[in-house]
Amino acid sequence: MRPRALDITLPDWLPPAVPWDRPHTTADDRMRLANHLADANVRHGTGGPFGAAVFDLTTHRPVAVGVNLVERAANAILHAEIVALIFAHATLGRYSLHAEDLPPHALTTSCEPCAMCLGALLWSGVRVLECGASREDAIRLGFDEGPVFPASYAYLEARGIRIVHGILRADAAAVLEAYRQRGGVIYNG
């Protein structure tokens, strides 16, 4: 018989590193948190240089956060955005964050999402995507981003998702560069 249950556990340092009650009113505020998580993930040696957070766009507070756990958890699925989204659904107890009785939510991520994460955010019901570093920044490091095309973004926008690129991009790119300098693992390159 195989395991019936599986745990996804955040690093010890992560939940206390998040100012859960602080409103993150601007896109820059929200991106500073995503970048801080990416940077802390590299400094703590707990994974790849990517951080993400889901925000309630009424209170502007973080609902859930994620960092890249691929190497730590030995699990290819656990990109920062997937972790943030899966915890956001668990926290709210809803499979869609797009509902009349819920505020709109943003996914703020330190790097443009790969194909998997772009698909995930479409299903999540998140209404705003905020990106820091670009796909090209990640590819320059040796990461693959998968089959993401201009038409992929257009597909999401046609479904009402607002997408903002390049927020504090230099800060996010600096985290990527710090990871490269530490000799961090480039999985699935």
Next chain:
Amino acid sequence: MRPRALDITLPDWLPPAVPWDRPHTTADDRMRLANHLADANVRHGTGGPFGAAVFDLTTHRPVAVGVNLVERAANAILHAEIVALIFAHATLGRYSLHAEDLPPHALTTSCEPCAMCLGALLWSGVRVLECGASREDAIRLGFDEGPVFPASYAYLEARGIRIVHGILRADAAAVLEAYRQRGGVIYNG
């Protein structure tokens, strides 16, 4: 403080429903299992009409399985393929199933993967994708498949992933139709 850990739990009936020690030598054999899991998920009322399994292509035995748990777990991420892959990584303790010391693996899924799951299988290291029902079959039911284009499949094939479509498609499509007749929830349509 927010939760630090999250459980993904398969339905009770699922692990005992899998003939773990039986070799599934042909694509039809493997698809019969994926379709059986999709069908059982509908009959047990535990989720959407989708099933998937990861197979070791040397022993031809299933390594991990998944069914759609979106509604049951209130989590948009938990498509059948994501569940199968996340458990495959956990079972093998590896973030890539593509390695010299591992056999090649197939992901066999009762329906062509959505954008999220197509990206996930690229990162998983699975070398073969076997699909039952088509994207059009799922769309006819009202499900959205996300930004998947012919170029998405070409991207995976260019990275050495072999893709086979339409295996026992009528059987998988019949499960979709049974779900529709039961009035199953079409989430994220």
